[in-house]
Amino acid sequence: MIIQLLNGKQMDIADYSLKHLFHYIPSISLSHSIENVDGRDGGIFADSQFTDRVITVELLYESKDIYDYYLLRDEINALFTRKEAFYIIFKGEPYKRYLVKLNQAFQVTPNQHMESFEVGFTCVNIFGESIVSTQELKKEWDINQWVWNGQITWEDDLQYTYNSNVLSVKNLGNVIIDPRQHELEIIVKGTFPSNLSITNSTTGDIYTYNGSITLGDTLTIKGVQSFKNGLSVFKNTNKKLLTLAVGNNNLLINGGTVSSISFNFRFLYL
Known part of the structure; x- marks a missing residue:
C-alpha cells in the first residue's frame, strides 16, 4: 500500500x-x-x-x-x-x-x-479516482503513472485533444463526470465569429458562449466557470454545464471552426 x-x-x-x-x-x-x-x-x-x-x-x-x-x-x-x-x-x-x-x-x-x-x-x-488525468495518459508503459487498468487496453486509441467539430470523448470510469463536483476542464481554440455551442448528444447537455473567438483566443471551461484568455465570461454563457456520461460521449461544436479542443479529467470509480 x-x-x-x-x-x-x-x-x-x-x-x-x-x-x-x-x-x-x-x-x-x-x-x-x-x-x-x-x-x-x-x-x-x-x-x-x-x-x-x-x-x-x-x-x-x-x-x-x-x-x-x-x-x-x-x-x-x-x-x-x-x-x-x-x-x-x-x-x-x-x-x-x-x-x-x-x-x-x-x-x-x-x-x-x-x-x-x-x-x-x-x-x-x-469515489476512487484515476492516478493520472486524461491529459497525462501515455501510450507506453510508465511504472510511475500506472495508467493501464481493466478498462484500457494496448489497442485503445485514446485521445483527449481533438481538431474537429465532431468528436467522441471516452469516460472509462463508472461514474458520471459532473463539473459541479468533479474535475473537468475543457479548453477550446478556433475561429467563432459570434458564438460557440457544444452539444453532448449522449447526455443532452448544451453549453453556449455568446461571443467571438479568434485564432489568438482561448476559451476555458473549468468546473462551473468560463474564461476567455483568463478573464471570466460566465455572464456571456447560457449558464449550463457539460457532463460526461460513462462510456462514449458524442459531441458537436457549432458556430465556427475548431482548431483545438481538449478535455482534462480523471476517471472515477464507485
Missing part, C-alpha cells in the same frame, strides 16, 4: 516494516429523502444521495524486539495520523487512488515480533 501526500510525496508502507494483509472497500452509503402521502402505504422516494464511505485496512507489523516495537509504533502513528487529507493506493489496483483522512484512533498492540491491527480511513471524496 502506498501513501501519497497532497504535495506528491509517496511512502510505501513496506518501508515502515508493515505488510498489507487485506482491505475492505464497502459500497458507498446512500441517504434517501422520502415523502409521505396521505392514503398511500409507504412513502415516495423524492431523492437519493451518496453520503460516506470508510475503507478498512488490516496491516501486520514486524519488529525485531520490544524496543524496536516502540520505535515502529511511533513511526506508524505519525504515518497515518495527519490533519490534512492524503491518498491511499493499493498495489493490487495501482491505477486508482482514494483521498482519505484517518477515521478514528487505532491501536498497535505491543508484541516483540509481529502483530496485526486495523486502520479505518474516511473517504474525503467518496
Whole structure:
C-alpha cells in the first residue's frame, strides 16, 4: 500500500516494516429523502444521495524486539495520523487512488515480533479516482503513472485533444463526470465569429458562449466557470454545464471552426 501526500510525496508502507494483509472497500452509503402521502402505504422516494464511505485496512507489523516495537509504533502513528487529507493506493489496483483522512484512533498492540491491527480511513471524496488525468495518459508503459487498468487496453486509441467539430470523448470510469463536483476542464481554440455551442448528444447537455473567438483566443471551461484568455465570461454563457456520461460521449461544436479542443479529467470509480 502506498501513501501519497497532497504535495506528491509517496511512502510505501513496506518501508515502515508493515505488510498489507487485506482491505475492505464497502459500497458507498446512500441517504434517501422520502415523502409521505396521505392514503398511500409507504412513502415516495423524492431523492437519493451518496453520503460516506470508510475503507478498512488490516496491516501486520514486524519488529525485531520490544524496543524496536516502540520505535515502529511511533513511526506508524505519525504515518497515518495527519490533519490534512492524503491518498491511499493499493498495489493490487495501482491505477486508482482514494483521498482519505484517518477515521478514528487505532491501536498497535505491543508484541516483540509481529502483530496485526486495523486502520479505518474516511473517504474525503467518496469515489476512487484515476492516478493520472486524461491529459497525462501515455501510450507506453510508465511504472510511475500506472495508467493501464481493466478498462484500457494496448489497442485503445485514446485521445483527449481533438481538431474537429465532431468528436467522441471516452469516460472509462463508472461514474458520471459532473463539473459541479468533479474535475473537468475543457479548453477550446478556433475561429467563432459570434458564438460557440457544444452539444453532448449522449447526455443532452448544451453549453453556449455568446461571443467571438479568434485564432489568438482561448476559451476555458473549468468546473462551473468560463474564461476567455483568463478573464471570466460566465455572464456571456447560457449558464449550463457539460457532463460526461460513462462510456462514449458524442459531441458537436457549432458556430465556427475548431482548431483545438481538449478535455482534462480523471476517471472515477464507485
